[in-house]
Amino acid sequence: MTAALTLCKCQSFRVEPGTLCAWCQLDKNGRRFGWERIDRDTCPRVLVGKSCLNYESPDSFGSCWCGSRLNDHGNHWRDSDGVEFIVWEPYGIDGDRLNVVLAAAAAEGLDVWIDHYSLWHHRTTGIRFTARTQ
Ligand SMILES: [Zn+2]
Numbered sequence: 285m286t287a288a289l290t291l292c293k294c295q296s297f298r299v300e301p302g303t304l305c306a307w308c309q310l311d312k313n314g315r316r317f318g319w320e321r322i323d324r325d326t327c328p329r330v331l332v333g334k335s336c337l338n339y340e341s342p343d344s345f346g347s348c349w350c351g352s353r354l355n356d357h358g359n360h361w362r363d364s365d366g367v368e369f370i371v372w373e374p375y376g377i378d379g380d381r382l383n384v385v386l387a388a389a390a391a392e393g394l395d396v397w398i399d400h401y402s403l404w405h406h407r408t409t410g411i412r413f414t415a416r417t418q
């Protein structure tokens with residue numbers, strides 16, 4: 285017998301009593317850093333005022349570098365200073381794929397910071413993108 289599930293505080297998912305759904309837990313983890321999740325889009329291009337290349341034309345779907353396998357559990361956040369950023373949280377980071385992402389981010393004017401944020405899971409590593417400010 286498993287315990288009866290109850291409705292999460294967000295009213296969207298049923299969870300084990302006393303726990304949160306994955307999204308509410310993610311938001312709680314972000315608040316540890318003073319971060320607020322503002323969107324689910326995961327393309328870092330939005331941080332520099334561009335749209336994802338996947339949606340630029342009917343033929344471009346799949347062409348954007350945000351389609352990297354490193355883009356796992358991505359979310360769009362804002363910190364307590366009002367700075368918006370995107371964090372991808374893969375379980376592991378392949379060097380060749382990382383090189384592709386770093387080159388693309390640099391070309392878009394994005395800074396990259398890799399840290400052990402563990403927003404999604406205690407084993408994920410965060411790749412944080414912010415617009416370069418000089
Ligand atoms: Zn919830």
Ligand SMILES: [Zn+2]
Nearest residue numbers: 327336348350
């Ligand atoms: Zn994109």
